[in-house]
Ligand SMILES: Nc1ncnc2c1ncn2[C@@H]1O[C@H](COP(=O)(O)OP(=O)(O)OP(=O)(O)O)[C@@H](O)[C@H]1O
């Protein structure tokens with residue numbers, strides 16, 4: 001070996017990458033110490049043998065071999081491949097190969113440098129995994145923050161509602177006495193006055209007072225603390241009694257009442273007065289939704305799957321436009337003319353049903369109109 005060749009061999013032997021030079025038939029013409037360690041043979045015995053057989057234990061040139069590509073293209077090649085060793089460990093090799101040309105400019109040999117980059121790759125993979133994990137965490141934190149913000153808003157809103165409730169109830173008590181007095185005087189006046197014109201005006205005053213009283217009653221109900229007085233109730237009887245109170249009113253408005261009660265409906269442990277109030281609120285809404293008459297359907301049924309009793313309340317009235325549907329249970333939301341609705345009816349219903357651990361949901365009724373489903377735990 002010449003001195004310069006010896007220098008070169010020594011230098012290359014200290015490099016950890018596998019370095020080989022092969023001819024176009026994949027015969028090894030040079031290899032460094034790392035490569036002979038890979039083949040587990042002495043350097044001398046490897047010279048002249050096939051690189052794919054000795055280094056990679058293959059019967060033919062490796063798939064996508066960079067060296068082969070150098071002989072085909074005459075250009076340097078590079079690739080990264082994952083493989084598994086005889087003990088089942090995954091490893092990653094970065095492969096470079098470049099040509100050595102003869103005097104005619106043809107590729108005579110290819111220099112291949114194979115570098116084991118398993119550790120680096122695993123580290124990169126781990127880092128990528130950590131990056132993804134971090135991204136997920138950040139998204140979770142952001143989501144939690146949004147939820148917190150929305151909860152804070154709800155809390156603020158609840159506080160506001162609570163103070164409105166307090167204000168409303170004291171205001172309502174203050175107003176109730178003078179309104180009752182005015183209403184009493186109206187009655188007295190209408191007994192004494194004979195003039196039809198004046199009687200009409202007094203009637204208007206009375207009607208307006210009734211509206212005020214309704215608003216006040218709703219406000220009081222809304223702000224009332226939920227002290228339920230629960231007793232065992234036959235739910236069909238409870239609904240029947242409530243409906244009998246409004247039957248006459250429905251008749252006047254040309255509304256036909258259809259009842260369909262499941263005989264099996266068990267008795268429920270509820271606050272009867274409050275459930276009656278829910279039904280009355282729903283009836284009132286149906287009357288308002290049926291200005292030219294129509295039908296109201298009340299059904300009870302047992303839902304065995306959810307162990308609950310369902311009260312289904314339907315009318316074939318004007319229905320609720322989609323854009324209003326998400327607001328109807330919000331306090332003070334009303335589409336009725338000023339003075340007619342307080343917008344508290346359905347929020348009172350929701351409070352009452354929620355306090356009974358139940359649910360009230362709106363559905364679009366097939367064939368137009370509105371359908372409410374109340375479910376109460378059986
Ligand atoms: N059966 C129904 N058909 C059509 N729209 C309805 C029906 N029930 C409720 N709504 C709509 O939901 C809104 C809210 O109803 P809610 O009972 O809370 O208040 P309100 O009826 O307007 O006022 P109040 O109950 O104080 O008289 C109504 O203004 C109406 O637009």
Ligand SMILES: [Mg+2]
Pocket residue numbers: 281284285341344345346
């Ligand atoms: Mg109402």
